[in-house]
Amino acid sequence: MAIYLYLDRESPIHRLHPVTKVSSLVLLFIAPMLVIHPVVLFPFLLFLLGVGVTSGCLTNLRRVWPFMVTLFTFTFLIWCFFYGGQREVFRLAGLRITQESMLFGLGMALRLVLLFFVGLVFLSTTRIEELTAGLQRLGLPYIVGFTLSLAFRLVPVFMDSALVIVQAQRSRGLDFGRGGPLQRLRKYLTVIIPVFMTALRKADGMAVALEARGFRAGQERTSCFRYSFSRLDGLALVAAVSFNVLYLMLRHWGMGLVG
Amino acid sequence: MWGNTRMVVLTAICASLYAAILIPFKVIPLIPGVTEFRPANAVPIVCSLMFGPAAAWGSGFGNFIGDFFGGMGPGSLFGFLGNFFYGLIPYKLWGALSSREPVPRGPLSWLLLAYVILLSSTVCGVTIGWGLNLLGFLPFSVLASIIVTNNSVVALVLSPLLLRALYPRVKGSGLHYTDLLEGRALSAGRARLWGVLLLSLGAFGGLAWGELISLGTVKLRLIQELGMTTATGAFDVGLGMLPAIALIVLGLALL
Incomplete structure (x- = not known):
């Protein structure tokens, strides 16, 4: 029974070093948290689609798209009701829906879908051995x-x-x-x-x-998996860092936020 | 704990059992991408009372594995932490309040188990609700109450029956945490009672306080003066609830 999302492909994303994959995951989780405006988040969506196409993991989208639509709709609706704002569009059961709340709801829904998408790409391209190897190299x-x-x-x-x-x-x-x-x-x-x-x-x-089998024998552990860094890893990390720098700059200039 | 091979295996087993029961129910979401109907919520409580610290790590890992199937994001970190507490509190609390076996037989043990479940569920809900509101994903008022209800109802219905069926077998097979760790898992003396008090105050007080901040009934002047007020209430809830989180952590350290 296939319960995990990993897809065995020969793509540049699959070939990345586990440390690059885990680090990029963290960096790409941070980037959409820095801004909320849907227009500013849109290039990030395009970037992820590009990564998805390159890694051949868009087939997994077919498995999860109903979930993504529900996530998007639910988040949009909940923030429409909970976010304040000035310019009222209409009232529903005593709750004000404003232009700001709708824009914020849209941004938040897109943000959560993007975060889910980042996770999806990671899970589709990373084996469990790679995840643990990456975490161990990072100090686990x-x-x-x-x-x-x-x-x-x-x-x-x-x-x-x-x-x-x-x-x-x-x-x-x-x-x-x-x-x-x-x-x-x-x-x-x-x-x-x-x-x-x-x-x-x-x-x-x-x-x-x-x-x-000698578990906890106190000797240094060896692994049959060998990973090496390549130029691709550098490129992936630069791309992940770039989004964070770009969104930080936009935020600093007062752009990318709502209200 | 990590020096004992059986505890390591039990950690993996708790995690995989939790995840194996969580994953099929991912299709019945209560809050899409955040939480769902979880009959598995009885597993951390039952495992904690049988396997002690192995269940705490197991619950954290199990929730993380569940997130792997759908819904992994920055919130997974708080999901790990909340579920770690959810698996850590039951055995520590029971150990502090009673010297009997955690199998409900009389009214007192039923009451005690209900309190253990309620407190663990509240700490889990407060931690995850606080974390996800801090990240600006969902209001504390929506999330915390759903998690507390979901956790406590399922655990209250299933845990007593599971404990009755499983506890004697675990004790008999020598896999109970007190047999494996030789009593090293619990603090001693009066500190434990202080721990129970602080933990209860942090959990129940934190839940009420968080609801008040999240619903805007209480406004924090410091946040307003610093100009950190946001529509999501990220800083209000994030900073306003720090004392409650500190009480929970301190209470746990003393237990």
Whole structure:
């Protein structure tokens, strides 16, 4: 079962060093936080679309576009109601909708969609090993990185076992969609408890297997993955930094904000 | 904790269990991109009372992995922190208030478990609500109350039943945190009671205070004088709630 968004492609973005990927992710998360005006955020959207096309990860957009539309609509509506402003357009249930609130709502909705898009590109082009390698090179202790990567690997195992249990319970006549909300919630116990028991049975065996392979032996760790920096990494970092500098300058000059 | 292989494995297991139950429910959002209906919210509470600190890290990692499936952003950092607290508080609080097993059998243990769940959920909601309002994404008043309700309702319904079924087995298999860490996970003496007091004050006071600031009922003069007032209330909530966050952190340090 494919639960992660990673797409195995041979693109320049896929070939970037893990440290570049993690650093660019952080930098590209910061950039859209500096401005809010939708017009100013638009070039960032174009840049991300370009990266998406280059990396071949736009196919993942098809998987998540309903979510992105919901995110956009919900954020737009909520800020239309919560943002103040002077120039009233209309009133709804006693709440004022102003030109400023609509512009701000649009900017905030675009910002959140862009942040989601940055995450999507990262997840589509980065393997879990790369993520942990990148975090470790940036200072994350080995043991924490190892735990995180082990957890990532176990998710599909437990999801698969949950699906098997759901099917087994259904074949015994359990209807998860029947009854009130609390009754339905309680029916999940018939899935959660067996999944927990499977996990507990694995825990001890896994610990023994790890120790048998010299885990925590106190020696320096080696990895079969070798990553090297290239000119592409420099380019990617320059692009990510440029957006931050540009948006900081715009902000300093009083542009890119609403109201 | 990180020196014990079993605790490391249990951390990974808590994280993956949490994520494995979170991910299928990403399709039922309460606030798109931020939170959804989460039957998995009982997992950190139950795991915390059985596996201690492994559940705290596991809940943080599990939420982070859940974000990987959809919704990763700068807010994930606060999601990690809120869920870390959500998994950290139950075992520390229970350890401070009772020497019995955390399996609800009488009215007192039911009450105690309900308080543990409510306080953990509130700290989680306050932390995430504060963080996401600080980033200017969503008003504290909308987010915090949804998280607190979502966490506490699910955990109150499922945790007692899960604990009854699972706790004796975990204790029997020697995977309980007190067996693995030999009692090193809890502070001693009177400090713990101070911890409970400060934590409760920071959590419940912080929730009420945050709602008042976020809804504009309370205006912070310092923020207005410094000209830092924004429409999102990012600085008002961000700075105004710092004392509550400090109380929570201090309370946790003493527990």
